[in-house]
Amino acid sequence: MGFANGIAEQYKNLLADWIPQEATLAIAVGDSYIYYVAGAYDVHLNCGKGIKEGSIADQVIRERRKIEAVVEEELLGIPYYGIGYPIELHGEPAALIVILPPDHKLAIKEPYRFITGKQQDEWSPIPIEKVSHFESLNKKSWFYAKSEQYKTNLTLKELHRRLPDCFLRIHRSYIVNIHSIRKITRDFSSNLLIVLQDNTELPVSSSYINDVKRALEF
The missing domain is CATH 3.30.450.40 (GAF domain)
Incomplete structure (x- = not known):
């Protein structure tokens, strides 16, 4: 027990x-x-x-x-x-x-089909499949599409509830689109790293290692 x-x-x-x-x-x-x-x-x-x-x-x-x-x-x-x-x-x-x-x-809404991001004084609706990853930084949330950075008012907690299944939480500060992953490797300390198609490297925290391995089947 x-x-x-x-x-x-x-x-x-x-x-x-x-x-x-x-x-x-x-x-x-x-x-x-x-x-x-x-x-x-x-x-x-x-x-x-x-x-x-x-x-x-x-x-x-x-x-x-x-x-x-x-x-x-x-x-x-x-x-x-x-x-x-x-x-x-x-x-x-x-x-x-x-x-x-x-x-x-009944209170759970359908997964996002697009996410609206802000750059300076402009807002752009981005198809969700084009988003490579989400990031929480300095108490703000950001997402990236075609290497461009957008700000969103949604928290990672809110996003995680409504993102499609192809999005994977790998860290308290990162959610990645599985389709944007190029490879999984290790850093000099043998910690897991997710490398995206644009060569962005994101760490996998120890709390999410098992979830990542289960989702990606390795």
Whole structure:
């Protein structure tokens, strides 16, 4: 249980940029839940409770991919909106589940198709696929397209919630477009570096290494 608690805290800190504070967290491995901390929306999962067939935990463990869905009440007795992430515990497939009220999904907007950036006194709508990366610098947010820098009033936290799946958080200060990555290498201290098509080098922080490796499959 102590091990599960430690893992859950690590993921909670990692996800803190976007999950609401009232979210409930659960970890499932094998055929049961081994960790559960109720937030404002408690679905009354207990440690040791079996995983029901068709639940988010069941799908994540079987399919080894992120699952996002509104789950009807026949599975747990209470409907909920959940997001499940594939993780590993002691080498075993496991699932980290973020649980929220069922209407939370309704508040989530479609991914950005464009982002409007400012240069001096001009604003330009840029197609999202042309953006190479986002950066937080000096308490301001910037993005880059064709090596040009634009300012945006959106925070990285807000952006992360609505960017398409091809955007990957690699650091508290950087989100990159996977399609803009040229290679992944290491610096003189053996830390991971993302090198973009224009040769911009961005560091991968230790908090995001596992996410980067999982997303890019290396």
